Amino acid sequence: MNQLHTDNMLLERHHQIFIEQTPTAIAMLNKDMVYLAVSKRWLKDFKLEGQDIVGKSHYDVFPEIGDDWKAKHQQCLQGAIDICDEAPFYRKDGSIQWIYWDVRPWYNAEGEIGGLLMHTGDITEKKEKELQQKRVDSILKDTSELARIGTWEMDLHTNEITWSKIIYDIYGVSEDYIPSISTNLEFSKDVQSRALVETAVENLMEKGISVNIEYEIINAVGDLKLVKVIGKVEYIEGVASRLFGIIQDVTRIKESETKLKKAHKELETIFNSKSIALITTDNDGIINRFNSGAEELLGYTSEEVIGKHRPELYLLEEEQEQFRNDMIAQFGGDVTNSNFNYRNENINDTRQWTFKHKNGSMFSTLTSITAINTNEGVNEGFIAVATDISKIKKVKNELRNKNELLNLAEEISLMGHWQWNPIEDIGFWSDNLFALLDYHGEPFTITFGIYFEMVHEDDKELVFEHFEKAKKEKIFGKLTHNIITFSGNLKTIQILANVISNEKGETVEMIGTCQDVTEFKKTEQNLIQAKDNLEIVAKKLASQNKQLADFTHITSHNLRAPVANLNSLMEIYKLSDDEEERLDVFEKFDTVINRLTLTLNTLIEALKTKTGDSKEELEIVNFEKVLENTTQLLSGVILKSNAVVKSDFSQISEIEYNQIYMDSIFLNLIGNAIKYKAKDRTPEIFIKTEVMNGRNIITFKDNGLGIDLERHGHKLFGLNKVFHRHPDAKGVGLFLTKTQVEAMGGTISATSEVNVGTTFTIIF
Template sequence: MNQYPNTIEYLEKHHQIFIEQTPTAIAMLDTNMVYLAASKQWIRDFKLEKETIIGRSHYDIFPEIGDDWKAKHQKCLQGAIDICDEAPFYRLDGTIQWIYWDVRPWYLADGRIGGLLMHTGDITERKEKELKEKQYNTILRDTSDIARIGTWEIDLIKDKVTWSNMVYEIHEAPLDYKPSIASGLTFFDDEESRNSILNALKEAQEIGTPINLTLHLRTLKDNYRWVKVIGKIERINGVSSKILGITQDITSSKNSEKLLNVAHAELEAIFNSNSIALITTDKDGVINRFNSGAEQILGYSAKEMIGIQKPEIYLFKNELKIFKKDMELQFNGGSNGADFNYRNEKIFNTRQWTFKRKDGTTFPGLKTLTAIQDEDGLNNGFVAVITDISKIKEVKDELRKKNDLLNLAEQLSLLGHWQWNIVDDVASWSDNLFALLDHEGEKFAINFDTYFSMVHDDDKEKVLKHFELAKKEKEFKNFTHRIVTFAGNIKTIKIIANVISNKKGETVEMVGTCQDVTESKMIEQSLINAKQELEAYTQKLSLQNQQLADFTHITSHNLRAPVANLNSLLEIYSYAENDEERTDIFNKFSSVIDHLSSTLNTLIEALKAKVGDANENIEKVYFEDVFKDTSQILSGAILKSNAVIDTDFSQLTHISYNKIYMESIFLNLIGNAIKYSAEDRAPHIEIKTEVKNEINIITFKDNGLGIDLKKHGSKLFGLNKVFHRHPDAKGVGLYLTKTQIEAMGGTISATSEVNVGTTFTIKFN
């Protein structure tokens, strides 16, 4: 009889047995993700030895599986195959298991999907090794960067030197630099260093001596650095083949060493000082250092004290008792616990003590006591710095005298001092401050409101903000304001103060001085007014000088054009073929001469007048009239060049302007257009006015030689700047034009193309 009447069931059972015995991690699940079979390796990999998984849901056994993996499983149940080389599997116990997998469907005999086959592998150990190695390499690289350590190699067979990036950085050399033994020696200035390197390389190659050098090199950027060079020989079959080594930049440690030596020398100087006593004790309170200053102040020798005595020998018991109570209050909250030992606290205390000398005499001294703590925060002893302050009483007497002198000085300088306790809002004023504020009679209790009520109403907000800012920033900046005194007088006072904070950083007090600067303020204002008047006068003189210079240039420039025009007419006259032409030209002579006379008269009248602001000579100027006058002046040049000039003043017929300036602008721009015309074509000039966005504009467009603005644009309007080889080019016209336009508050700009022409655009104010 057939044990498995259902062949399909038989095969499934066979497959399950096969999977269970498979040496790799394989699991077989149905379409509901319920386990049908799992290999022993699967059980071991996922630590399921104590679990019964057959018949249970995959997601019950692994509740940590997220929705993303579940979605992938559903795709596989639709026929997809999911393969992953490595991925972290985050377990509920917080551990990470690295696995790879191959998930694919298995099929029934009729072709339907019966579930999933999962083949996985636990690669956690390998992955952790990789991560540790990566971490190690990262730490090694970071350590190398932080410690500035680089590697190098000398191939003795190939005679080749190789540097790591850090060695290049230490030498400040580019990565394409080719190092060699010979070039490496050039980084060292002194012959001794170079010889030590050559000897070290020779000994390493011949007898295998390790290289260990400290050198001072000069980088390619001429910076000096200290380096530590270590190397060892590598042999193949007894033959030296390579020298492997490292170079470390120890400049920082060398500099620190120098600073440490300096600090040590300074400490030694302090310790050997005769003016202060420096005494140290060990953790048991026994004196282990007693400098010469202590010997002189206390009368004991160091030999009598070191390793023998404790500080109690020169201190009084009652002061020691007070000191201990104070330390209990500071460190133990005032508790009188028997186990309290002030020697274990991080003490830093400065106070006055009474000291006993060896001969029995006493003196007051200021002692700063500092605990010396080890790395665990426990006291290893104390350092005491003692200063004899027996002369302070004498100084106090002297200070009292000086205070009297200070009061006199305050009276002479109209000065008083004050103090304000911010916490309690209690203030105190000196006698002279009361007097400065016109107070008569007895002094009385004051606070901030007393002062603030006297501040001038217009200055109250400023004063309040100033004090609030001083409290916030813990810094009082000097400032001046007005105040109404007790007698009703308005004075200007200057306040200088310091802000005092407590140990918590809270502003608790202000102290300062108050000076009556009313008279000096008035003098200062008078000086400011005088200075402003002087500056205005100077500016006016400067402007007048500039105007005179402009008139000089205008005169020479405006007269040059009519004279040149006369020369042109004279030349044309000499070539005239008949009397009619001569008569016509002669008439133009008369017109030009008349205009020349008019120009001279105008300039003379302008120079006679008081030179001032160009705006003082404003009048209504019609563009058509200016153009006609300019055409008459340049008639010879226009005839000779056959120039054609088109004008359009319909949009803007006139403006209020300095007429002399406007005539000069027309003369310069039209004259330049003719002067710098192209040889192969007659000059064509277009002059047009318009109004854009309420701005008055005039343009002068020509078809002349043009200007290379990329080359000459920055100096186009410069004085004595010429851009074409023309015998009459002086480099003045455009400079004057720009100066005159800007003097009237306008602007001029140009666009140009070589051998095409130039357009000048003027925007009037």
């Protein structure tokens, strides 16, 4: 056991020395993630030069490592392998370092995981095939388990079998287990394995043929293992006395071989990749390896350059001179010392180089140059890993230009951009967004609470519900609200955003814009107000035009009744032989003519002055006086028809109304009642005012012909619509009456029964 412990310590020390000297970025850690050894390249890549991190915790050295990486490390400590070709590493100083890594466990002599081996590197510092092969071979060698071999023997005189301790462990049985010649058959995995064992045992015991077989077993605890069995016969004086040999658990060895083959395939894939240029030189500086990526990058074939050219073939002289001076300054300290051979130093340098293509074109690359040294520190050449970054530089320049244009566009459009992580409640505002909200100091981290505090009190509920709905439905939409700026000004902003969710469906980020629409909203409000004003004016003009048209109809219609009345009086006058009666009719001529003159003058004055709203010329209208004037105008037709006109104005005797409209309403409704009287009865007209449900109402009830409302109700008040074959029916009276009533804000309706009569109800 002491020897084994010593071997473990020597093995770990060997690993430490190996790791410290390797030119790649490798670190060896124990199970507590404490550094046991690191390479110089590791220190350089992670800006730790001059620091002694051996003995320190990996997480103390890199506090920026998150829980996700720590979880992966724990998985690797359980035997997993974590390989990543490209990932961002967010450093504590705020920078982002893109790296690749290979993290896997290393095993001690007992086959137990002793810790982790980490191999990392900048994505631009690709390693050439040989270093990749050495790195993977070294890692696989260090992670391989020590061979597990046990001895066995069988006394042919007693048939007693003896095992060493390791065999009990291989078969998963306790040490009090008594093995037999059939044990191997019992644990054989399948029929093929048992047949192989039976044949081998038979050949060994009966023919003395040595055994050397591999087959699978399932041990007592259910583990599948591949074992190698070697057996021989020992003869004493020509007589077989015992069988002896070894049993080896080669399961992990086979796994290691499989892993080695896989790693070799991976290295071949890397070296044959056309996306990375790998070029190596010997100790004389002659190119001795030139992969497919280099051929693709530079246009030369490997046959054209290997053994024939130096890297000067595709490098610029001034850049080579600068590299030489930098290396002398780094390792020799004196650039003027021309005798200093920097090529013997352990160079590991990454910088931009300009390459010359075979066709003469120039392009930028990011190239890592690493010295290849022997264990004795003798330089055997260099390896260069190059990546074409001309497109990246072009994209960066375009991105910078676009960012400048974006900033300019934001300033012109009074806009800024923002992003917010709702889980961690961390937000970012662009400089222009801070400026829009009257903040001109150093930008700072924004939380939802800071923003929400600025939201105008009247809009807080709207904003809160909008963000909650966006987080739930993953759609933000448009949000416009008022906000109080840092300087106390009131502004209106409009927010648009995209919602980003993870694989679990959780909202993890919102990215959007914010625009100051204060002036736009003011302009919009002014336009709306102007539009409303124009609509009012348009409605007023339309009303005035309609009223003028109404007065035209009123004039023609209201004059028709008095003229008809004169015709009736004239007919009575001609037919009467009684001088007294004719004198009475003649006196009525005088009254009707006076009334007709008064109507004409009133209408003329109304037409001259009526250019405003019908409600503008209101006056107290007395219903008795209106009825008296109407009966005088219709006295001829009333006498001729013997019509009886009665009224009840006890509840409402007068009302504030347009006098001309009221005269026209009485004239039309009473005139129609007489015009459409029943032939078999004297026309009776009853007019009544009353108050119902707080509204002033007047009704005109007659006993005339009536109207079939089911047939004509939909066109009762239509212009030029008639319902009886009367020679004087024009279809204007009811249309004008309805128009005048509605112009005053009222309504008119009718109930009627054919041959019974009609009642018109006006609600003022």
